[in-house]
Amino acid sequence: MIVTIKDVAKRANVAPSTVSRVIANSPRISEQTKKRVREVMEELGYHPNFQARSLVAKSTQTIGVVMPNSAYYAFQNPFFPEVLRGISTSAHENKYGIYLSTGSDENEIFNEVVSMVQGRRVDGIVLLYSRINDKTMKFLHDSNFPFVVVGRPFENEERISFVDNDNIYITKQVTKYLIELGHRHIAFVGGSLHFVVTIDRLNGYKLALEEADIPFNEEYMVHEEYIKENGREAIRLLMSLDSPPTALVTQDDLIAYEMISHLEDMNVSVPNDISIISFNNLMLSEHSKPPLTSVDICIYQLGLEATNCLIEKMNKPDSLPKRITIPTKFIERKSCKKKK
Amino acid sequence: MIVTIKDVAKRANVAPSTVSRVIANSPRISEQTKKRVREVMEELGYHPNFQARSLVAKSTQTIGVVMPNSAYYAFQNPFFPEVLRGISTSAHENKYGIYLSTGSDENEIFNEVVSMVQGRRVDGIVLLYSRINDKTMKFLHDSNFPFVVVGRPFENEERISFVDNDNIYITKQVTKYLIELGHRHIAFVGGSLHFVVTIDRLNGYKLALEEADIPFNEEYMVHEEYIKENGREAIRLLMSLDSPPTALVTQDDLIAYEMISHLEDMNVSVPNDISIISFNNLMLSEHSKPPLTSVDICIYQLGLEATNCLIEKMNKPDSLPKRITIPTKFIERKSCKKKK
DNA sequence: CTGAAAGCGCTTACAG
DNA sequence: CTGAAAGCGCTTACAG
Numbered sequence: 001m002i003v004t005i006k007d008v009a010k011r012a013n014v015a016p017s018t019v020s021r022v023i024a025n026s027p028r029i030s031e032q033t034k035k036r037v038r039e040v041m042e043e044l045g046y047h048p049n050f051q052a053r054s055l056v057a058k059s060t061q062t063i064g065v066v067m068p069n070s071a072y073y074a075f076q077n078p079f080f081p082e083v084l085r086g087i088s089t090s091a092h093e094n095k096y097g098i099y100l101s102t103g104s105d106e107n108e109i110f111n112e113v114v115s116m117v118q119g120r121r122v123d124g125i126v127l128l129y130s131r132i133n134d135k136t137m138k139f140l141h142d143s144n145f146p147f148v149v150v151g152r153p154f155e156n157e158e159r160i161s162f163v164d165n166d167n168i169y170i171t172k173q174v175t176k177y178l179i180e181l182g183h184r185h186i187a188f189v190g191g192s193l194h195f196v197v198t199i200d201r202l203n204g205y206k207l208a209l210e211e212a213d214i215p216f217n218e219e220y221m222v223h224e225e226y227i228k229e230n231g232r233e234a235i236r237l238l239m240s241l242d243s244p245p246t247a248l249v250t251q252d253d254l255i256a257y258e259m260i261s262h263l264e265d266m267n268v269s270v271p272n273d274i275s276i277i278s279f280n281n282l283m284l285s286e287h288s289k290p291p292l293t294s295v296d297i298c299i300y301q302l303g304l305e306a307t308n309c310l311i312e313k314m315n316k317p318d319s320l321p322k323r324i325t326i327p328t329k330f331i332e333r334k335s336c337k338k339k340k
Numbered sequence: 341m342i343v344t345i346k347d348v349a350k351r352a353n354v355a356p357s358t359v360s361r362v363i364a365n366s367p368r369i370s371e372q373t374k375k376r377v378r379e380v381m382e383e384l385g386y387h388p389n390f391q392a393r394s395l396v397a398k399s400t401q402t403i404g405v406v407m408p409n410s411a412y413y414a415f416q417n418p419f420f421p422e423v424l425r426g427i428s429t430s431a432h433e434n435k436y437g438i439y440l441s442t443g444s445d446e447n448e449i450f451n452e453v454v455s456m457v458q459g460r461r462v463d464g465i466v467l468l469y470s471r472i473n474d475k476t477m478k479f480l481h482d483s484n485f486p487f488v489v490v491g492r493p494f495e496n497e498e499r500i501s502f503v504d505n506d507n508i509y510i511t512k513q514v515t516k517y518l519i520e521l522g523h524r525h526i527a528f529v530g531g532s533l534h535f536v537v538t539i540d541r542l543n544g545y546k547l548a549l550e551e552a553d554i555p556f557n558e559e560y561m562v563h564e565e566y567i568k569e570n571g572r573e574a575i576r577l578l579m580s581l582d583s584p585p586t587a588l589v590t591q592d593d594l595i596a597y598e599m600i601s602h603l604e605d606m607n608v609s610v611p612n613d614i615s616i617i618s619f620n621n622l623m624l625s626e627h628s629k630p631p632l633t634s635v636d637i638c639i640y641q642l643g644l645e646a647t648n649c650l651i652e653k654m655n656k657p658d659s660l661p662k663r664i665t666i667p668t669k670f671i672e673r674k675s676c677k678k679k680k
Numbered sequence: 681c682t683g684a685a686a687g688c689g690c691t692t693a694c695a696g
Numbered sequence: 697c698t699g700a701a702a703g704c705g706c707t708t709a710c711a712g
Contacts, residue, residue, distance in 0.1 A: 002458070002460070002689095004688095004689055004690085005689065005690060005691095006689080014698075014699085015698065015699045015700075016689090016690080016691095016699090017691075017692080017698075017699060017700080017701095018697090018698060018699075020690070020691055020692085021691090021692095021697095021698085023690095023691095024691085028697060028698085029697070029698080030697060030698090033697080033698085045458065046458075047454065047455050047458030047459045048459060048689085048690070049395070049459055049460055049688085049689050049690065050455075050459040050460060050461040051391045051392075051394040051395040051400070051460060051461075051688085051689080051690090052391075052395050052688070052689035052690035052691090052704090053689080053690055053691080054391040054690090054704095055389070055391040055392050055395055055688090055689085055690070055691095055704050055705065055706085056689085056690055056691045056692080056703075056704045056705095057690085057691070057704090058704080060391070062439075075421040075422065075424055075425040075428070076425070076623075078418070078421075080421065081415040081418075081420065081421040082415065084415055085415040085416070088415070088440070088442045089442075091442055092442035092443070092444060097439060097440070097442070097461075098439070098440040098442060099402075099437060099438070099439055099440075100428070100437070100438040100439075100440055102428045102429075102431055102432035102437070102438060103432070104432060114387065115387050115390075118342070118385065118386075118387030119387045119388060119389055119390040120342070120389055120390060120391060121390040121391075121437075257624070257627055260627075261627055283416075284597070284624050287597050287600075287601055287628070288624075288627070288628075288629075289629040342705095344704095344705055344706085345705065345706060345707095346705080354682075354683085355682065355683045355684075356683090356705090356706080356707095357682075357683060357684080357685095357706095357707075357708080358681090358682060358683075359706095360706065360707055360708085361681095361682085361707090361708095363706095363707095364707085368681060368682085369681070369682080370681060370682090373681080373682085388705085388706070389704085389705050389706065391704085391705080391706090392688090392704070392705035392706035392707090393705080393706055393707080394688095394706090395688050395689065395690085395704090395705085395706070395707095396687075396688045396705085396706055396707045396708080397688090397706085397707070398688080
């Protein structure tokens with residue numbers, strides 16, 4: 001029922017190897033033969049079997065995309081569809097397919113990646129997160145498999161290709177912006193410290209405080225885990241400190257929305273009573289009330305460049321690791337105000 | 341460098357076929373042999389080659405997910421990450437992988453699907469849209485390949501498995517709700533008439549008007565294409581009609597946000613001057629100003645059930661086509677008001 | 681309970 | 697310019 005290369009060969013009166021060469025458009029086959037074979041392929045509706053071709057060619061023309069904590073949770077965060085847009089564009093342009101991980105915890109993801117790599121299911125991998133002491137990244141690095149990280153690797157930074165924003169710098173700038181508006185009580189909200197992105201942003205935040213001679217206050221750090229558990233309580237506690245913050249640096253717009261909504265319930269107005277600045281510049285940030293001041297980290301570009309870089313690496317396995325920094329844009333809207 | 345079944349066989353002093361049987365956990369192999377072979381597999385870090393296995397087993401354990409108009413655009417609409425969440429969950433539970441389409445126009449998608457099917461790259465397909473006269477769906481149907489549609493097929497409805505909401509009914513209800521609030525000038529905004537979902541919703545809308553003896557007014561139909569081109573102008577035109585609408589049924593929350601934002605610029609207040617009701621109940625609908633009255637169409641469920649259904653179909657190719665209707669929830673918030 | 685052999689559908693030296 | 701043969705890494709009748 002399925003037509004194979006042999007069927008085409010028989011019908012066109014050539015050997016299977018000739019058909020194969022026509023598919024590959026080998027210059028060693030005469031135009032006449034090519035034409036005839038192509039006509040037969042068309043006539044029979046022939047399409048090369050992907051598995052057979054991959055098996056012998058040792059290439060799948062497929063990129064594996066690995067998300068943290070399963071697609072299930074990941075897709076709740078608009079970051080991931082947006083990087084995927086970038087990845088998809090580059091993959092499509094370069095005629096690669098996309099294979100998506102679905103593992104739902106660290107171990108599952110690790111096992112998935114191992115079998116993708118060892119089982120040669122994909123030619124390369126885009127890792128969409130960077131976690132501290134991540135065995136998946138370590139495995140990829142140790143097995144010398146082509147991969148690119150979106151985010152800064154925690155270890156072996158100079159030996160791994162990655163695409164990232166300069167999170168330390170931009171968070172420093174953003175915190176400085178708040179300081180220049182007169183704020184001295186600035187909290188840092190959200191982000192799990194297991195991820196390098198949080199560590200970097202926290203460091204940028206600290207650097208700005210340091211430069212302004214503002215002491216770092218442990219109470220001003222609200223952890224992701226706590227927010228997830230009870231966001232309302234987290235912000236209530238923060239606001240009931242002896243000297244509550246007058247400004248917030250939040251890890252992403254999603255958390256910012258949540259905070260704004262809880263603050264409203266507490267009759268704390270943004271930006272009149274408290275300023276908020278965040279990251280990612282999601283589509284809705286423009287339409288929210290108040291419109292969010294946010295850093296556009298160019299998520300689409302992160303995905304696009306990561307994939308371009310990966311494809312380059314797959315073509316030249318011996319090329320040196322590459323670090324690509326995607327510039328960001330500070331989008332000033334209405335969620336920050338001079339301190340009264 | 342890559343360890344194959346032969347390496348394991350040699351090291352374990354058995355035949356490759358025995359190793360293969362151990363992988364498949366065949367009951368015909370002694371526990372003792374299994375143990376030994378498994379130890380060797382562990383020791384050598386053996387993982388079966390995916391392509392080789394698929395080639396002979398004629399199964400890839402992979403589901404193809406086909407989006408309309410490329411992942412590039414699709415991921416701008418929160419609908420798609422959310423269905424993907426559902427798909428991913430079911431796929432993962434059933435140990436299937438996900439292969440994502442990336443084609444950027446109708447023809448590319450069609451060719452992609454043909455080569456997925458003929459090239460046996462996937463075992464089944466979830467089609468994430470239903471368009472009128474769609475050659476991709478026709479091809480899938482004609483080739484008798486396992487597939488499930490999210491949405492109602494335009495043709496061959498009783499011969500194709502699909503998962504959908506009852507769009508006619510719910511849109512009728514929603515329109516009735518507006519009518520009961522006293523509105524008689526109700527516009528229908530957005531949605532391309534090439535998609536069956538729009539046709540169904542439009543019909544539901546018309547049914548409600550009919551029942552209330554309100555004539556259908558062509559001027560009250562604002563097409564998707566026009567909104568995309570110039571949303572501001574579209575709503576301006578609508579509001580400058582002799583009798584402008586006092587209520588809007590919009591195709592999805594995204595369009596509703598856009599409309600609200602333009603209306604605001606025109607000093608038209610929602611819901612005081614105009615009521616808006618929409619579909620999808622995106623995460624942000626709750627936090628928008630005003631909070632949107634919307635129909636929760638349970639996008640996640642659509643993806644989950646579609647995939648479950650597909651997997652069932654792949655296991656029993658001769659099972660009858662199935663139609664699954666996902667119930668919806670009407671979420672009343674603050675974007676609708678009694679007509680003054 | 682295990683092995684030798686054939687074969688899945690391709691590609692690619694090798695030969696002519 | 698084209699073909700016959702070997703082989704990619706598996707699985708699965710068939711035989712014992």
